Amino acid sequence: MTGLMRWPGRYTDRHGSQEVVFESDGRELIRTTIRGVRFEGGTMDTLGAPTGEPPEPMFVLRDGDLWSCLLEWGLTMPVEVGGEGERIATLHCALNLWYPEETEDLTVTLRLDGRELSAAHPDFEDALHEIGAALPVDTRLKACISCAWSDYSPVGHSMMTGLACFRDAKDLYRRCDGKHGPWGIFEIWPQRTEFVQETWLCEQFEHRTSDRGYRGPFPFRGWS
Numbered sequence: 001m002t003g004l005m006r007w008p009g010r011y012t013d014r015h016g017s018q019e020v021v022f023e024s025d026g027r028e029l030i031r032t033t034i035r036g037v038r039f040e041g042g043t044m045d046t047l048g049a050p051t052g053e054p055p056e057p058m059f060v061l062r063d064g065d066l067w068s069c070l071l072e073w074g075l076t077m078p079v080e081v082g083g084e085g086e087r088i089a090t091l092h093c094a095l096n097l098w099y100p101e102e103t104e105d106l107t108v109t110l111r112l113d114g115r116e117l118s119a120a121h122p123d124f125e126d127a128l129h130e131i132g133a134a135l136p137v138d139t140r141l142k143a144c145i146s147c148a149w150s151d152y153s154p155v156g157h158s159m160m161t162g163l164a165c166f167r168d169a170k171d172l173y174r175r176c177d178g179k180h181g182p183w184g185i186f187e188i189w190p191q192r193t194e195f196v197q198e199t200w201l202c203e204q205f206e207h208r209t210s211d212r213g214y215r216g217p218f219p220f221r222g223w224s
Helices: 124-134 167-174 185-191
Strands: 005-013 016-024 030-034 037-041 060-062 065-067 069-081 085-098 103-112 115-121 139-141 163-165 194-196
Touching (some): 005 030, 065 069, 065 085, 103 124, 115 124, 124 139, 167 185
Antiparallel strands (some): 060 065, 069 139, 085 103, 163 194
């Protein structure tokens, strides 16, 4: 998957609601225009105005980023269904950014063949783990979150786009056996290719196995 993706969406705050389009490269760029003002950032919760802060009455900002609003967007995701091949599911994502409370609520809903699965968590990792674990065992998400060559840093990550891709260091990543040591994730971390969004996908995708890397399998079937 290459080029910019366009996600239809909606922006809502105390002044009202309007349809918007989010553009993303699938890695660390998201941008949109709201009420004539351009916003961009690395994640949905860090969208700021690159030309300076917009007039305050139009938006609520926290540290220069959009706040006190609801961001909604939709995208598609391939899903492999055992015995039936690949299907295209849709993801509806809703991010509530509340002010003055310092909280973020992300809800992700997967729609496939008339069925809906929803999960509410602070980030895409946990939301997609819950959804993936709720699918039948022969139905698997096909995206970076479930790829054999992706991993997170043990020190934590952002709501999205904090997933490291090791597709150019596959032989090295195959030997990753935990957090520390000569083959630990800390040791091989500098060899990552780039950071990607959990919902991105490239032609080198391979399904994750239970013994791969630091973060383990996807999905974790013991999810509760």
